[in-house]
Amino acid sequence: MTTFALRPRETTTAAAAAGRRRRSFRDGLEGWGFITPALVIVLGLTVFPGVWALVLSFQKWDGFSAAVSVGAQNYQALLSDGELHAAVLHTLLYTVLFVPASVLLGLFLAVALNRRIRFIGLYRTAIFVPFVASAAATGILTTYLFSPQFGLVNNVLRVVHLPQQGWLEDRHEAMIVVTIMSLWGQAAFTTVIYLAALQDVPGDVIEAARIDGANSWQVFWRVVWPSLAPVTVFVGIYQALEALQLFDLVYATTRGGPLDATETIVSYLWKVSFQGLQFGYGSAIAYAMFFVTLILTVSVTVYTRTSGRRSR
Structure with a gap:
């Protein structure tokens, strides 16, 4: 059976690449950790009300009683x-x-x-x-x-x-x-x-x-x-x-x-x-x-x- 051994230089290069990937992944997680709270607030104040208003536009609702679908x-x-x-x-x-x-x-x-x-x-x-x-x-x-x-x-x-x-x-x-x-x-x-x-x-x-x-x-x-x-x-x-x-x-x-x-x-x-x-x-x-x-x-x-x- 023939075996192949990695040369020391190739081993060092692979380890450095793996280290860069780990640092990049860790930096990405830190970045998302910083922006996620603000992103949730922005989406909660824009996307959710927008979708809800679109649904309400096809309904009749006074804010208290149950909404009634009225189509267009x-x-x-x-x-x-x-x-x-x-x-x-x-x-x-x-x-x-x-x-x-x-x-x-x-x-x-x-x-x-x-x-x-x-x-x-x-x-x-x-x-x-x-x-x-x-x-x-x-x-x-x-x-x-x-x-x-x-x-x-x-x-x-x-x-x-x-x-x-x-x-x-x-x-x-x-x-x-x-x-x-x-x-x-x-x-x-x-x-x-x-x-x-x-x-x-x-x-x-x-x-x-x-x-x-x-x-x-x-x-x-x-x-x-x-x-x-x-x-x-x-x-x-x-x-x-x-x-x-x-x-x-x-x-x-x-x-x-x-x-x-x-x-x-x-x-x-x-x-x-x-x-x-x-x-x-x-x-x-x-x-x-x-x-x-x-x-x-x-x-x-x-x-x-x-x-x-x-x-x-």
Whole structure:
């Protein structure tokens, strides 16, 4: 019988490989040990409620009695719900007002802050402070500024002898006030994103354009703006999704009033679910909104990428 003996070098190599595998396995276990608690919490707060809401959307349940399966009746009811249709129109109006204004204001502030001036760090920090303020604080500030009786804005109008406005109590002006206060908080996000993108624009390209005789306006539109196109798409989609989910500021200020003029999809969903105890119907509204926003987001992303490839 012929026997083969491993050489000492081969034995050492095999032992080293086995040791590396054991260390890799041990490191993997340690990593999973660190992330598992957070992963369980995240999945418990996202996947489980999402699946449960999907099941509830096909049921009728008031939170107390036994759930009753109703098939697609909740989704069919969406087509004939006049209050929901009004909330959709209010949300679309807010989106049309908010998204372009937030993008343009963020771009303007980013360009203004993309300079080497004294105390620039302080200015950038001050711009970002409203973004981290809570919705409750923003709501209190909104009430203080735009209250028809004792608001600061009407007091200024009174001093300069201009007609005072109803603001939050006027159904034609309330959504404009909500949009203004949303811009006060959300424009900081677009400013930070655009500021980071502006600092990534190659300086030598800008310098070459200036040497060729381009003025500041031409440099911006011919050199800087094209490089910001992907960022603009991202900001636009993100802000549109934020606009479609507007709830906290409305809840903290108008509660959907006056006369439901600021009732948005999410605030109507909250009213149906937690005031009317129609959790099945509320889940159907949530999932209908989810699928519509998903389709719109995918469509815009695909169209933007296709247009970008064609332009090359």
